[in-house]
């Protein structure tokens with residue numbers, strides 16, 4: 444858990460009072476500016492979805508003390524902040540026609556008057572309170588709010604983990620635009636090409652001969668770790684122990700379109716054979732999940748263990764299944780996070796295995812472990828090709844260790860030893 448969440452828990456003890464009515468007189472602002480002043484407080488103490496999945500402050504998920512609407516779901520314009528007094532009161536205004544600068548003034552003035560304190564701005568118009576995927580788009584939020592049916596669809600959406608901006612952007616690009624719907628700031632450019640992962644680095648390929656972009660992507664997320672040589676499980680059938688039911692389903696998501704299969708076994712797989720889902724474990728309070736293991740310096744993966752924080756269900760980490768899918772992604776060869784949004788970005792910001800990642804793994808498993816891909820790289824300079832293969836050894840049985848963890852804010856730890 445991070446500090447904000449702890450503050451949130453502490454706040455449970457403190458009773459939150461709303462700012463509006465009692466403040467109208469003392470605020471010294473014109474009355475119309477203050478209506479409705481809103482108070483945000485954690486209702487359950489644990490946000491529905493927090494910064495372990497999204498790199499956004501836990502406070503984004505606080506609900507308004509009266510309306511019970513989550514701050515992230517409220518309409519623009521909006522500002523959320525905290526008075527830096529000992530009681531750590533959260534306050535904010537949402538669904539205001541005024542510009543954010545005006546609302547920020549209200550917040551500062553409120554904290555000064557009420558608690559004789561300064562204010563810390565947590566969010567202004569979803570700049571912080573977004574999905575964490577970089578998909579923040581103020582226009583997308585405006586778009587959702589503009590059309591009644593779209594707003595209704597948003598409220599009844601199944602994937603409640605998407606923020607309004609991320610959801611709105613997706614909706615606009617998938618259906619809104621085709622229906623001729625508009626909003627200032629949204630255009631074809633917003634949606635980019637028809638690629639499902641336009642923010643990802645490297646290009647996606649639709650099968651056939653892999654493009655240099657495919658190799659580029661593979662190098663960036665896998666082969667870089669072994670001096671330009673591929674790292675994978677030796678066999679395309681990878682054993683998995685410790686997964687049943689929903690966990691098995693979570694692992695199986697990697698089978699489609701990659702050319703690998705999982706074989707479920709009762710005992711921990713032998714070295715070089717497969718993945719051990721250890722399950723719940725004490726992995727440090729800041730991690731949702733971890734994948735750790737090693738590969739031999741000939742490019743074959745020897746071991747990979749997946750562990751889930753034993754407090755996972757009480758942490759803002761999303762579902763355990765999602766954490767497992769993400770970590771298994773590391774175990775089968777995604778050694779560096781993609782640029783989001785996607786399940787394999789640093790925070791697993793959306794629950795989608797994006798096409799470039801699938802294509803990369805498809806390419807990876809079509810080549811023997813330890814394949815030198817440097818000559819396939821775009822603009823592969825002689826300098827690059829001459830790079831010392833310091834780590835690679837064709838007969839290598841030396842272990843290279845790795846560890847990945849989803850930490851708050853999605854920091855990944857990669858530990859290696861030679």
Ligand SMILES: [Zn+2]
Pocket residue numbers: 769773780788789847848849855
């Ligand atoms: Zn990761």
